Amino acid sequence: MIDIRKYEGMAKVSLSETERNWVSSCAELLLKSFDELEKIDTDAEPLITVLDIKNVFREDVASKIISREELLSNAPEQYDGYIQVPKTLE
Amino acid sequence: MYRIVLEDSIMQENKPVTAGSKILDKFVSPLTATVVNKLLDHGNTIVGKAKMNEFGIPNFFIDGSIEIPEAIKAVSDDIADYALCNDVFGQYRQKATEAGCCYIHPTYGTVSRFGLIPLVSSMDQIGVVCKSIPEGFKLLSQIAGSDGHDGAMFPEKSYDYANTKPSITLGIPEAIVSKADQETQNAIKDFAGIFNTVCMDLEYFDVHKQVMMILSSAEISNNISRYDGIKFGYRASGYKTLDDLYIKTRTEGLGLETKLAAIMGAMVLSQNQYAPYYEKAMKIRRLIKESLQFSEYDIIVLPGSISEDSYENLSLYALPNLAGLPCVSFAYKGQCIQLIANVKNEKILSSVWEVCMA
Numbered sequence: 177m178i179d180i181r182k183y184e185g186m187a188k189v190s191l192s193e194t195e196r197n198w199v200s201s202c203a204e205l206l207l208k209s210f211d212e213l214e215k216i217d218t219d220a221e222p223l224i225t226v227l228d229i230k231n232v233f234r235e236d237v238a239s240k241i242i243s244r245e246e247l248l249s250n251a252p253e254q255y256d257g258y259i260q261v262p263k264t265l266e
Numbered sequence: 267m268y269r270i271v272l273e274d275s276i277m278q279e280n281k282p283v284t285a286g287s288k289i290l291d292k293f294v295s296p297l298t299a300t301v302v303n304k305l306l307d308h309g310n311t312i313v314g315k316a317k318m319n320e321f322g323i324p325n326f327f328i329d330g331s332i333e334i335p336e337a338i339k340a341v342s343d344d345i346a347d348y349a350l351c352n353d354v355f356g357q358y359r360q361k362a363t364e365a366g367c368c369y370i371h372p373t374y375g376t377v378s379r380f381g382l383i384p385l386v387s388s389m390d391q392i393g394v395v396c397k398s399i400p401e402g403f404k405l406l407s408q409i410a411g412s413d414g415h416d417g418a419m420f421p422e423k424s425y426d427y428a429n430t431k432p433s434i435t436l437g438i439p440e441a442i443v444s445k446a447d448q449e450t451q452n453a454i455k456d457f458a459g460i461f462n463t464v465c466m467d468l469e470y471f472d473v474h475k476q477v478m479m480i481l482s483s484a485e486i487s488n489n490i491s492r493y494d495g496i497k498f499g500y501r502a503s504g505y506k507t508l509d510d511l512y513i514k515t516r517t518e519g520l521g522l523e524t525k526l527a528a529i530m531g532a533m534v535l536s537q538n539q540y541a542p543y544y545e546k547a548m549k550i551r552r553l554i555k556e557s558l559q560f561s562e563y564d565i566i567v568l569p570g571s572i573s574e575d576s577y578e579n580l581s582l583y584a585l586p587n588l589a590g591l592p593c594v595s596f597a598y599k600g601q602c603i604q605l606i607a608n609v610k611n612e613k614i615l616s617s618v619w620e621v622c623m624a
Contacts, residue, residue: 180529183533184529187487187516187525187529188509188516189516195525198327203526203529205327206479206530209475209577213542213543214542218553221549221552222551223551223555226374226375226588226590227374227375227418227590229418232417250293250497250498252496252500262506262507262508
């Protein structure tokens with residue numbers, strides 16, 4: 177069975193033993209199916225977007241879509257007009 | 267004018283929106299999606315929101331079967347005339363026909379995604395659940411068109427879905443149709459008999475589902491990384507450090523299929539796996555798109571199902587999302603048929619219904 181604990185850490189989730197076994201078995205099934213890709217000769221550039229578009233910059237003019245109050249209204253914890261988070265610096 | 271139900275991933279200002287996830291519990295949208303504003307400007311009424319699988323990820327592996335989404339039930343039960351949904355994995359196209367409805371999936375980049383909670387950014391496209399294809403195109407014409415808030419769109423401000431081509435040629439991938447059950451094969455044969463047909467081959471069909479799974483899990487893991495309990499949504503309690511907050515919040519707030527997608531995404535994007543999986547899948551995606559020969563046919567016909575296994579059936583629904591193509595699904599003689607057209611050629615799909623239902 178694949179050891180997925182490294183990827184749990186990357187995804188910032190923690191699975192129970194039962195969940196880990198299930199996810200590992202699904203991952204194994206998927207990775208086995210991904211072996212089919214090796215048969216394809218891919219002499220091509222990766223396709224990042226299906227649209228034939230170029231990056232376009234808008235005018236550098238500030239616009240207000242959402243107010244500070246509206247943004248803070250969804251914050252799980254707030255203090256004195258700021259989103260409150262755990263200490264990040266020692 | 268019309269009653270509309272929105273899948274709960276489409277935002278309305280000052281109304282809760284959860285995308286079916288605990289991690290957006292108590293989140294109130296600060297904005298209204300462009301498609302909703304357009305619908306309201308046309309005099310339509312939003313009658314409600316439909317429950318959905320978490321972020322629109324179907325239960326491929328939990329029990330292997332996919333249920334009829336609530337948005338489709340709302341239309342089939344006549345609670346609404348239409349529903350708007352984001353059909354990345356084909357569950358709306360597949361299940362609409364079981365409930366006596368149709369589904370229209372527009373060309374990628376023709377309908378604004380502003381105000382849609384993203385799932386797979388290179389494939390997300392708001393489509394329409396409807397009772398008939400012509401009715402669905404009436405509504406689509408109200409919501410399609412460029413939007414300054416969505417940078418990945420074609421420039422056209424509106425689209426005319428009236429078909430002017432006098433005759434239609436269907437491309438029939440015989441090798442794929444032959445995998446469907448006999449009733450479906452008979453229905454497709456009867457359907458094809460109404461039009462000109464050519465036999466064709468979908469060259470990379472055998473890897474459609476793998477490419478879809480790799481690219482979608484990578485983009486899903488990226489899109490759900492924003493759900494960290496910091497700025498909005500659910501935040502777990504009892505954390506000690508910042509990292510602890512992230513892990514507890516996402517562990518408690520996300521469902522198992524979403525965690526699978528996040529972990530698979532982390533895997534295919536990791537240093538040693540990026541080239542053989544993600545980069546390879548992006549290259550095959552280009553080959554898939556370039557292999558299509560819409561000069562020889564107008565529409566590709568695909569069955570609704572070739573297996574009891576939902577993951578196997580994903581191959582049938584991946585092409586429009588991988589190549590950004592429009593498609594419709596409807597029941598013909600009781601069987602689900604999917605029709606795929608070239609980019610911005612929805613108009614050819616709009617006329618097929620009138621011809622085959624006449």
